[in-house]
Amino acid sequence: MSDAKLRSVLSALAPVASQLSTLPAGQPAPDGSYVKLNTNENPFPLPDIVRQGAIAALERQYLYPEDDNLGLRQAAAASYGVPTDHVIAGNGSSELLGLVYRAFLAPGDSVAMVSPGFTFNRKLALLQGAQFLEIGCLDVDSLPTEELLHGPARKAKFILLANPNNPTGTFVPVKDIEHLVAESDRLVVLDEAYVDFAPDNGLRLVGRYPNLLILRTFSKSYAAAGIRVGFGLGHPELIGRLRNIQNVFSMNVIGHAVGLSVLAHRDAYEENHRHIRDERERVTTALSHLGFAVAPSHANFLLARVPAGHDGRWWQAALEDRKILVAFFPDKGLEDRIRVSIGTRAQMDTFLAAVSDIARSAPFAPRLTSIG
Ligand SMILES: Cc1ncc(COP(=O)(O)O)c(C=O)c1O
Incomplete structure (x- = not known):
């Protein structure tokens, strides 16, 4: 050229x-x-039983994976104790994060993240032409709730926090997160990528608050980073909109098989x-x-x-x-x-x-x- x-x-x-x-x-x-x-x-x-499921899935390589990840969403819903329409499945939780940015941000908008946080979010905001507000609380096991609600972040289209947080490893009590979600009229994205290593989780808040989206991944606690399985749990109206803008067949048959098998054998x-x-x-x-x-x-x-x-x-x-x-x-x-x-x-x-x-x-x- x-x-x-x-x-x-x-x-x-x-x-x-x-x-x-x-x-x-x-x-x-x-x-x-x-x-x-x-x-x-x-x-x-992977535990043997999960590995066998992954290998068996290779025999279905000539077919597209299931449309809208329905079977996987049903299994996740049963496992997490919520209805199926409360669940979106994705090619790792980072795909789901990307959907949230695309769904909520137009150029010139802003998003707020409790900082320091997962740096990939910076790039996602940049890709939308949005302003990325980092609200700091290094080394502190509590949320900067006042700043998030009343500071410059009050205009943010959504608030992002990871619990446990990456890279600090700190854990905020779920009641503090509930307070933020209850007081805010914005979407709060609670990224629980590391929650299986923590003393508590926010699952019980799903269903109580329409402005909460919880993200989970099988990359960390379920040893499947290379297979790419993640879930979002939240209000069906929100979940339905995210599913609507998701790429068709973004997960593959191996991801589906491992997802189903992990959900069936979490005790392994x-x-x-x-x-x-x-x-x-x-x-x-x-x-x-x-x-x-x-x-x-x-x-x-x-x-x-x-x-x-x-x-x-x-x-x-x-x-x-x-x-x-x-x-x-x-x-x-x-x-x-x-x-x-x-x-x-x-x-x-x-x-x-x-x-x-x-x-x-x-x-x-x-x-x-x-x-x-
Ligand atoms: C806080 C946090 N969220 C999400 C992710 C992305 O995980 P996944 O592999 O599911 O895309 C990571 C990966 O390091 C992370 O640290």
Whole structure:
């Protein structure tokens, strides 16, 4: 294609897309030699019974998946104790998040997120040409309710919060969320991606408040991040509108099969969840002996403040040199932290040994006690 022709093609881009730069070709995914603790996946294989369902679904590869995900929605509704018209299923909860942004935001509108939060939301707002308001409450286990209701966020088309929150791991009591939902006349999107690792959940509020949408995913607690299964639970009027703007066949037959099978065998994950919780405690203690400050987490990751002397980016790079991937966020207030997903015991031992090694050899090394 000639330069002139390419320029002509690009000049036809809609305003939002034309403001975004072309993505680079991309980097290869890290190979299996890396310990991957940067995106909060669950480190374990699917339970056998769920795996068998996924393999059997391959035999239906020549058919489109079920229209409107009806069977999966029915199964989720039965499992979560709500009517089927209260449920939307999607290709991961991020597809459902995208639908909410498309449904509610026009250029110039605003959306408010309790911050720091799941950064993907920033991009979704940008794609709608909307203003993204981040209402901060780092390290605090309570909601900035007054600011959300009466501050600049009062004009937001919807309010977003994750509970437990990513990347802080903090958990807000459900009664505080109920208070916000009851007081607000806006939609509140309660993202419960990590809720199976937490002490409570907001499911009982669905049906009581028409302005609440709960999002769930099987990516974290059900070890299905690569299969992409997510649900939204809320008022049928809202759910019906989201289903209406969803891509046809956005899920695939394997996602359907795994979704159904997980819903039928949620108890097969008890040991998995116990492991994550136990390991979370063990690594929290070990990291604090190594000079890190770790806030209690209610999710499958830890947000750790690194010892004085270096910032989070430095620790991320030092760990990557040892083939261990953790997350770093350049946002204000997070520069001195790393986020570490909870993996298998062997992965966490490798991580802790590397941290200990780095801390000993680093200039400004913190004073260490034993790993514990
Ligand atoms: C808070 C939160 N919500 C949603 C998601 C997306 O999950 P899914 O894999 O279901 O798209 C993530 C993934 O990291 C997350 O942290």
